[in-house]
Amino acid sequence: ATHSLFLLPGDGIGTEIMVEVEKLIAWTNQEQLTDFSTDTGLAGGAAYDQHQVAITDEDTQKALAADAVIFGAVGGPKWDNVPYEHRPEAALLRLRKEMAVFANLRPAICYPALADASSLKRELVEGLDILIVRELTGGVYFGEPKTITDLGDGQKRAVDTQVYETYEIDRIARVAFDLARTRSGKVHSADKKNVMKSGVLWDEVVKGVAKDYSDIELHHILADNAAMQLVRNPKQFDVMVTDNLFGDILSDVAAMLTGSLGMLPSASLGAPDPLTGKRKAFYEPVHGSAPDIAGKGIANPIAMIASVAMALRYSFGMIELATRIENAISAVLSDGLRTGDIAQDNRKTVGTEEMGAAVLAKLKA
Amino acid sequence: ATHSLFLLPGDGIGTEIMVEVEKLIAWTNQEQLTDFSTDTGLAGGAAYDQHQVAITDEDTQKALAADAVIFGAVGGPKWDNVPYEHRPEAALLRLRKEMAVFANLRPAICYPALADASSLKRELVEGLDILIVRELTGGVYFGEPKTITDLGDGQKRAVDTQVYETYEIDRIARVAFDLARTRSGKVHSADKKNVMKSGVLWDEVVKGVAKDYSDIELHHILADNAAMQLVRNPKQFDVMVTDNLFGDILSDVAAMLTGSLGMLPSASLGAPDPLTGKRKAFYEPVHGSAPDIAGKGIANPIAMIASVAMALRYSFGMIELATRIENAISAVLSDGLRTGDIAQDNRKTVGTEEMGAAVLAKLKA
Numbered sequence: 076a077t078h079s080l081f082l083l084p085g086d087g088i089g090t091e092i093m094v095e096v097e098k099l100i101a102w103t104n105q106e107q108l109t110d111f112s113t114d115t116g117l118a119g120g121a122a123y124d125q126h127q128v129a130i131t132d133e134d135t136q137k138a139l140a141a142d143a144v145i146f147g148a149v150g151g152p153k154w155d156n157v158p159y160e161h162r163p164e165a166a167l168l169r170l171r172k173e174m175a176v177f178a179n180l181r182p183a184i185c186y187p188a189l190a191d192a193s194s195l196k197r198e199l200v201e202g203l204d205i206l207i208v209r210e211l212t213g214g215v216y217f218g219e220p221k222t223i224t225d226l227g228d229g230q231k232r233a234v235d236t237q238v239y240e241t242y243e244i245d246r247i248a249r250v251a252f253d254l255a256r257t258r259s260g261k262v263h264s265a266d267k268k269n270v271m272k273s274g275v276l277w278d279e280v281v282k283g284v285a286k287d288y289s290d291i292e293l294h295h296i297l298a299d300n301a302a303m304q305l306v307r308n309p310k311q312f313d314v315m316v317t318d319n320l321f322g323d324i325l326s327d328v329a330a331m332l333t334g335s336l337g338m339l340p341s342a343s344l345g346a347p348d349p350l351t352g353k354r355k356a357f358y359e360p361v362h363g364s365a366p367d368i369a370g371k372g373i374a375n376p377i378a379m380i381a382s383v384a385m386a387l388r389y390s391f392g393m394i395e396l397a398t399r400i401e402n403a404i405s406a407v408l409s410d411g412l413r414t415g416d417i418a419q420d421n422r423k424t425v426g427t428e429e430m431g432a433a434v435l436a437k438l439k440a
Numbered sequence: 441a442t443h444s445l446f447l448l449p450g451d452g453i454g455t456e457i458m459v460e461v462e463k464l465i466a467w468t469n470q471e472q473l474t475d476f477s478t479d480t481g482l483a484g485g486a487a488y489d490q491h492q493v494a495i496t497d498e499d500t501q502k503a504l505a506a507d508a509v510i511f512g513a514v515g516g517p518k519w520d521n522v523p524y525e526h527r528p529e530a531a532l533l534r535l536r537k538e539m540a541v542f543a544n545l546r547p548a549i550c551y552p553a554l555a556d557a558s559s560l561k562r563e564l565v566e567g568l569d570i571l572i573v574r575e576l577t578g579g580v581y582f583g584e585p586k587t588i589t590d591l592g593d594g595q596k597r598a599v600d601t602q603v604y605e606t607y608e609i610d611r612i613a614r615v616a617f618d619l620a621r622t623r624s625g626k627v628h629s630a631d632k633k634n635v636m637k638s639g640v641l642w643d644e645v646v647k648g649v650a651k652d653y654s655d656i657e658l659h660h661i662l663a664d665n666a667a668m669q670l671v672r673n674p675k676q677f678d679v680m681v682t683d684n685l686f687g688d689i690l691s692d693v694a695a696m697l698t699g700s701l702g703m704l705p706s707a708s709l710g711a712p713d714p715l716t717g718k719r720k721a722f723y724e725p726v727h728g729s730a731p732d733i734a735g736k737g738i739a740n741p742i743a744m745i746a747s748v749a750m751a752l753r754y755s756f757g758m759i760e761l762a763t764r765i766e767n768a769i770s771a772v773l774s775d776g777l778r779t780g781d782i783a784q785d786n787r788k789t790v791g792t793e794e795m796g797a798a799v800l801a802k803l804k805a
């Protein structure tokens with residue numbers, strides 16, 4: 076095989092929607108549109124149940140060796156009380172860190188057929204197309220110290236540390252500016268420089284990088300105001316670059332605006348290898364493992380399928396096939412097919428399998 | 441005088457809207473509804489221009505001595521390049537810390553007359569009434585170290601530190617639970633315990649406090665999900681308690697949902713004095729100094745006036761007068777009066793002074 080994919084379905088609906096990905100890949104391989112080898116591992120609660128860790132060293136090695144990791148989702152109430160270092164999310168955090176996939180791309184696109192599903196007024200979200208570029212391997216997620224200390228007398232002190240170095244900000248800013256060149260040429264950089272020293276450095280470095288991109292319009296915005304403005308008038312934004320924690324929140328707000336959380340993929344990319352130009356890459360839907368609907372066969376597989384399209388685009392340069400898949404998704408929606416999360420009057424509600432099959436049928440057509 | 445108010449109009453529209461507060465207080469004093477002494481100080485850029493600091497020691501002392509501080513807003517492009525420790529926001533941060541007003545109450549109320557001004561669909565926000573209880577004197581805002589270090593070779597390292605101790609979480613949780621008792625009896629506690637140790641401690645302490653409030657329903661929610669759910673279906677929330685940084689963002693999102701940012705007041709309260717029961721208190725509108733419309737006489741004074749109503753309620757136990765003011769505001773809106781920020785077809789757009797006068801007229805009637 077030319078390219079290797081490592082599949083980590085994870086927990087909850089993760090396993091169900093990954094099945095649709097496997098069918099898709101089987102077909103693209105069979106049609107010789109791709110030449111993928113695939114291997115499957117365990118992550119999150121599924122790994123904990125078998126190995127008492129969120130992900131094994133062996134599966135982590137496989138993720139590091141693969142050309143791309145396709146990840147489902149992790150977590151669920153079953154594992155609410157496992158030891159902290161083995162909680163399902165630890166799989167995600169370990170993979171992000173060890174794969175060094177510092178650039179998390181989260182598109183928030185409002186599918187025209189779904190504009191009414193947004194809680195915002197249609198005119199504010201119709202045609203919305205924002206790209207949040209979130210720093211993913213630094214900040215308060217990984218900074219040390221990160222401790223809880225017993226002070227006696229029933230008192231404890233918890234500490235988390237937000238750390239950013241110049242090079243970390245520089246490289247994520249360049250990703251954002253490069254992507255802006257392929258879009259509207261506008262970047263908003265969000266931080267809390269009025270309160271945080273990391274915000275001061277963030278802003279300073281981003282402004283420095285901007286000098287290398289005189290064709291790009293750079294706007295500074297405070298993170299709290301960014302959250303407000305996303306709600307007030309999201310179409311003012313194109314690319315927004317921000318740190319790990321603000322990116323976590325702002326990308327979720329942006330995703331929710333579209334009314335189509337079950338439709339949104341994401342990509343996490345590492346630095347290009349200096350020799351081969353290859354970059355480690357990790358693709359996953361924006362939504363979670365949705366324990367409440369898991370096992371019912373009703374989850375929306377589209378974000379998961381769209382994550383594969385993103386992999387084709389960003390890891391394998393197969394832009395045409397990526398676009399074909401994205402168009403197939405749009406076509407299925409235009410035909411009126413809906414999973415439960417995006418159900419609408421006068422539209423047909425289908426399950427995971429039927430939706431996956433419909434996308435595949437469009438591709439075959 | 442029985443009670444002392446210290447007025448800090450600040451910058452931008454802060455000074456214009458404070459004028460309407462002064463008129464209101466002059467009238468309540470004259471009618472012997474209140475017996476307030478007032479004094480006025482400088483904060484933010486206004487203080488910097490005169491004293492090269494964001495707030496002087498003298499004005500800080502006055503704030504500490506007053507029964508309540510009524511604050512306008514600070515900041516503006518004029519002071520974008522003042523030294524970091526003297527930037528306008530430093531006044532706010534200093535007062536919060538020295539007054540030890542750890543409990544920031546931010547109601548997000550959707551005025552029925554303004555439901556259409558929200559970017560959300562009317563049915564999602566009509567009747568909305570959320571209270572965000574934000575921890576205000578701890579967390580990443582004040583934790584040490586908070587530094588930028590030069591590493592040489594053009595590299596710097598910035599560090600901010602999120603610190604929470606048990607007692608800080610305990611006291612803010614009690615404020616939230618106490619307030620929930622006067623409302624729907626439901627509290628959501630938002631943190632990132634899946635990533636942050638401070639979130640783990642936060643959740644542990646809040647759950648401990650909940651044992652003293654068996655009549656209150658406590659729900660845990662991850663901060664990123666809280667932001668999403670606020671956008672998706674805000675009416676599921678009543679009281680939400682969260683830390684300083686998440687509170688900054690979530691309260692702004694909640695405020696923006698209402699479509700009436702210019703209408704929303706906030707209160708920041710200290711611990712009751714063990715002898716007198718009095719608590720230091722700081723009242724301010726949720727909106728900022730709006731440099732773009734400053735000096736034009738068009739700013740909305742309602743959030744500022746509503747901040748005085750909050751002071752009457754929380755600092756002086758004058759519930760009846762507070763309610764009268766709040767009703768006067770609603771009545772003026774029902775009459776169709778609007779400032780520019782909430783302008784609507786078929787409604788009369790008025791300036792700051794006219795709006796202030798209209799509220800006062802309703803009170804007099």
Ligand SMILES: CC(C)[C@H](C(=O)O)[C@@H](O)C(=O)O
Pocket residue numbers: 164167323634635664
């Ligand atoms: C599951 C969690 C650790 C994760 C994060 O906080 O980054 C998630 O919210 C995300 O955005 O991918």
Ligand SMILES: CC(C)[C@H](C(=O)O)[C@@H](O)C(=O)O
Pocket residue numbers: 269270299529532688
């Ligand atoms: C002005 C700024 C320091 C402040 C904060 O971050 O707390 C503001 O955003 C607020 O919410 O009161």
